[in-house]
Amino acid sequence: MSCRPPMNRVDIIRDSQTGKEMVVSSVDLSDTIQALGPRYQLEDFDIQSIFPLESFSSGLQIVSINDESKRLDQIKDGQPLRCYHIQGKMGESTNTLDANGVIVEKSTYST
Numbered sequence: 566m567s568c569r570p571p572m573n574r575v576d577i578i579r580d581s582q583t584g585k586e587m588v589v590s591s592v593d594l595s596d597t598i599q600a601l602g603p604r605y606q607l608e609d610f611d612i613q614s615i616f617p618l619e620s621f622s623s624g625l626q627i628v629s630i631n632d633e634s635k636r637l638d639q640i641k642d643g644q645p646l647r648c649y650h651i652q653g654k655m656g657e658s659t660n661t662l663d664a665n666g667v668i669v670e671k672s673t674y675s676t
Contacts (some may be wrong), residue, residue, distance in 0.1 A: 616625060
């Protein structure tokens, strides 16, 4: 994969013999591929999932990266087991309609 060349580092140093300041340019070693590793772009990856997770959900997420989408289709066609465990409070409504909101309404229940 081609990547941009490392940036140059500019140093201002004082010459020990003349006492004058000099500008010296050299390769910034902290910006080389040996220091940073390969530089990836978002376009380098194609990530797909079988059943995407929702915002407030958790669990196992099966994904494929790049050419493994064929294997993902095989898993999807095998109809994997999906199980849901739900937890909640009855009779309360929040301003954001989720557990993090402020309670704005409560219902009453009498027997």
